[in-house]
Amino acid sequence: MAARAAGAVALRYWKGDYAIRDKGLGEGPVTEADLAVDRCLSDILRAARPDYGWLSEESAEHDARGATWRIFVVDPIDGTRAFIAGEESFAISLAVVEDGRVVTGVVYLPARDRLYAAVAGGIATRDGQPVLASAQAGVPGARILTSRANLRPEEWPGGVPDLRTGFRPSLAYRLCLVAEGRYDGMLMLRPTWDWDIAAGALIAERAGAVVTDGAGQGLVFNGSDPRNAGVIAAAPGLHADLMRHRLGPSASGETRKDGAG
Template sequence: MPEDDLALLIRAAREAGRIALRYWKRNPRVWDKGDEGPVTEADHAVNDALIRTLRAARPGYGWLSEETPDDADRLSREAVFILDPIDGTRAFIAGEDSFSHSLAVAHRGRVTAGVVFLPALDRMFAATADGAATLNGAGLQASAIGGTEGANILTPAANMKPEFWPGGVPEVKRSFRASVAYRLALVGQGRFDGMLSFRQGWEWDIAAGSLIAARAGAAVTDRHGKALRFNAPVPKADGLIAAAPALHRALLDRLTPPAA
């Protein structure tokens, strides 16, 4: 029986993890990509392995990866791989264990399969568009918190500045993890009530995690409450909010200027 997309992504993610761990805590070579931050020889090695595994298995799929020059050919494909070989590269360089591999397949703009794998922790988050979100095979359930009171949010400290919140800064507990994909997966797991970003987010950082959070029961949109679409000519989302549905609505209310 042919391997389905999710099984293929899981297999590829585990291979990526084995490669990444060969470099982790071993002073890999590092380059600076300017505004896009650092990249290591591990990022390139993982990307090369993913090209071999995924493109060989699905030659008709398009390709969008942080570590591969973009090719407009993907825009003509019904299906496309969207991936970040190592999300949280700064954490990887620092020897922290919260880096991840974020791998997804999107069909006609909609993510249909995705995995976020943390090899140093052996945590495999996975989901399909018509199935449950899982962690190492066990089902996930996002938070059902009723609003901002007592909510624990994953977001950088800068996002809590008053200028971002015309409706008033919400009183929430703030936490942080380096990998955007992992933040989304943690929302799906219910360990955090939500996550938000006001920066434009690359599709490769959010495709897999957004599906995992949504299939676990979280509401996931851009910063304005609009649905996410993938494989865009400029592959970025205008910010990101993933949270328990009631919390998501409350955050959007605070982001909207009060009526005159």
């Protein structure tokens, strides 16, 4: 499997000596390992499916995706800062997108040899075993993966929800932790790149979570700008409660719950 082969490449660099540079423009660091994993995935996946398009954080081909019917969306190392720090919570994220929707998603944590996967219409699994999202009914007592910046009062016209929070550097891993019910939800309100969330969004949705953008709309991938307007993934009752806080007095009617991707 491509994810495991790429994981072996990542582990050859992890906790070792490798080149690091800053991408600039606030995009954070990239390492020699990120690029090596990207090459590994490209060699395997594009050889197997030469008719698919390619969108990767570390490949300068965003404008060469073309009009292919399906596209690989890849983050070679999601959580590069965790990787640099020698932490285990970095992930490799692989998705196949068709007509804006994710049809296959895989998130692999090489340092833990942990594999999450899902296909559209199927179940979500961790290491081959089914996983289910939380049944948390609302905000009170909910445990959410997020950062403090996402809980600024100006982001919550209906009042900042009182949440117990945790954090993981990798967005893909956060979505998988929601999928297996270890956290009730996760949220990121700034624009999020497709490669960070595509695979994890499908895994969380197939586990029973509701997955939308920050305004409650369905996620759409591989647009002209490969980003969504944030991501909120949570147990259905919790998601609805979060959207009441999020939209406040301006909310009208039900928020969409068909976004998963």
